[in-house]
Amino acid sequence: MKALLDTADRKTVRAFLIGLELRSGSEIDVRDSLDELAELAATAGATVAGDGVQRLERPNPSTFIGAGKAAEFAEFCRTADVDTVIFDDELTAAQARNLEEIFGTKVLDRTGLILDIFARRARTREGKLQVELAQLDYILPRLTRFWTHLSRQRGSTGSIGGEGESQLEADRRRTQERITKIRQELEIVRRQRTTQRSGRQRHQWPLASIVGYTNAGKSTLLNTLTGAGVLAEDKLFATLDPTTRRLRLPTNQSVLLSDTVGFIRKLPHGLVESFKATLEEVVEADLLIHVVDASHPQAEEQIRAVNAVLAEIGAADRPTLMVFNKVDRDAGASAAVRLASHYSPAVCVSARMSTGLDDLKAELGVLLRPIRTRLRLQIPHTAASVIARLHAVGQVLESNYAGDAAQFLAQVPPHVAHEFQPYLAKQSAKLKRVRRRSLVASEEAQANN
Numbered sequence: 001m002k003a004l005l006d007t008a009d010r011k012t013v014r015a016f017l018i019g020l021e022l023r024s025g026s027e028i029d030v031r032d033s034l035d036e037l038a039e040l041a042a043t044a045g046a047t048v049a050g051d052g053v054q055r056l057e058r059p060n061p062s063t064f065i066g067a068g069k070a071a072e073f074a075e076f077c078r079t080a081d082v083d084t085v086i087f088d089d090e091l092t093a094a095q096a097r098n099l100e101e102i103f104g105t106k107v108l109d110r111t112g113l114i115l116d117i118f119a120r121r122a123r124t125r126e127g128k129l130q131v132e133l134a135q136l137d138y139i140l141p142r143l144t145r146f147w148t149h150l151s152r153q154r155g156s157t158g159s160i161g162g163e164g165e166s167q168l169e170a171d172r173r174r175t176q177e178r179i180t181k182i183r184q185e186l187e188i189v190r191r192q193r194t195t196q197r198s199g200r201q202r203h204q205w206p207l208a209s210i211v212g213y214t215n216a217g218k219s220t221l222l223n224t225l226t227g228a229g230v231l232a233e234d235k236l237f238a239t240l241d242p243t244t245r246r247l248r249l250p251t252n253q254s255v256l257l258s259d260t261v262g263f264i265r266k267l268p269h270g271l272v273e274s275f276k277a278t279l280e281e282v283v284e285a286d287l288l289i290h291v292v293d294a295s296h297p298q299a300e301e302q303i304r305a306v307n308a309v310l311a312e313i314g315a316a317d318r319p320t321l322m323v324f325n326k327v328d329r330d331a332g333a334s335a336a337v338r339l340a341s342h343y344s345p346a347v348c349v350s351a352r353m354s355t356g357l358d359d360l361k362a363e364l365g366v367l368l369r370p371i372r373t374r375l376r377l378q379i380p381h382t383a384a385s386v387i388a389r390l391h392a393v394g395q396v397l398e399s400n401y402a403g404d405a406a407q408f409l410a411q412v413p414p415h416v417a418h419e420f421q422p423y424l425a426k427q428s429a430k431l432k433r434v435r436r437r438s439l440v441a442s443e444e445a446q447a448n449n
Contacts, residue, residue, distance in 0.1 A: 015041050016077050017051035019088040032298050037088050044116050049080045064095045074103045086113055093142040111268040126189050133182045134271045140175050206368045207256045209282045212291035213302035214262025217325040221351035222259045251365040252395045265305040283315045287367055294324040295332035322346040328353045372411040378425040380405045
């Protein structure tokens, strides 16, 4: 689909932003939302010429804001050479049509702007399909507005034939057919992801999905931890397509990290629906890594916005590790400590400066600790491949290479324990009891700490 805000073949778009402050709401919230809308507009390639706010009891059903205020804003737009007006809330087709008549310019709402950014950012075929589906779902009820210049066509049965179907009806039918086709293709994608998850489960690798508000530093964190090399820019929705990479923890355990599309307040429901094939990675994850920009003044509101989307997709009950990022910024360090005190488990990091990542990995090792079998092994030095295998799949707790055979105390996943059965060390019953008591005492001490 073509981007809704076309800036490719003409001068830079000059945009005017409009927000509605309901009397039951907060002026601070409206101002922050407009600032975020300005960032979205800049991401889409527009230059913001100004903004305006009207306070009402409820949205006007005809023009969203009052007709008088709309005329006032329209006069400013004419003098400031504004060619696109962007509303901070979703407009109905009738409201958008009426507002375009008043302003004499293109009128876009927040949903349309976000869809435009997604259309520009999607790179993979899956991402493009998901964005196109969201755009078509958005445009379908608004086709009357888009095609008001078209008249009805004659039928194809000759001059005596009746009036044929209108261009609008034909476009609706083609749009609906395309929506059906895309959903069928995305269903194939969903089945492929299910197959991929089955493969991961055979490897006994847990999946941790990185979620968070857009521009919180999710992609930077993935790059720093795994060297994934995904695009990381100081822009909203810098990356859309999911990326999964393997991370080796200090416990010698492999974990799959999956980066997902960033969330945002007022995220269009249709967009969430379209991206469900991608967001299934979040729903099926063993752990969510919720990355928060601790330096942002509205960090707590962003946490609530992310939690709302997680609840919408059915992932609100997933175990979650809070990661308060950007502690290298002046406002980030103190805010991160304050926020972390209200959440558990939580760690404070700077993905850009690689600060606090050891704590993050250690916490991941605890939260994703698998069921492991503890073995005491005696492996001859000549069986070097077995020793290498032990270090590759297990966590070696103790080692002693003296004598004819190397001595190991190791924890290994249950599904590979049979590989080391021939090398189990023979222990006396008394020694077993002593070591068992020592192990229990050690675990109780760790639990108390």
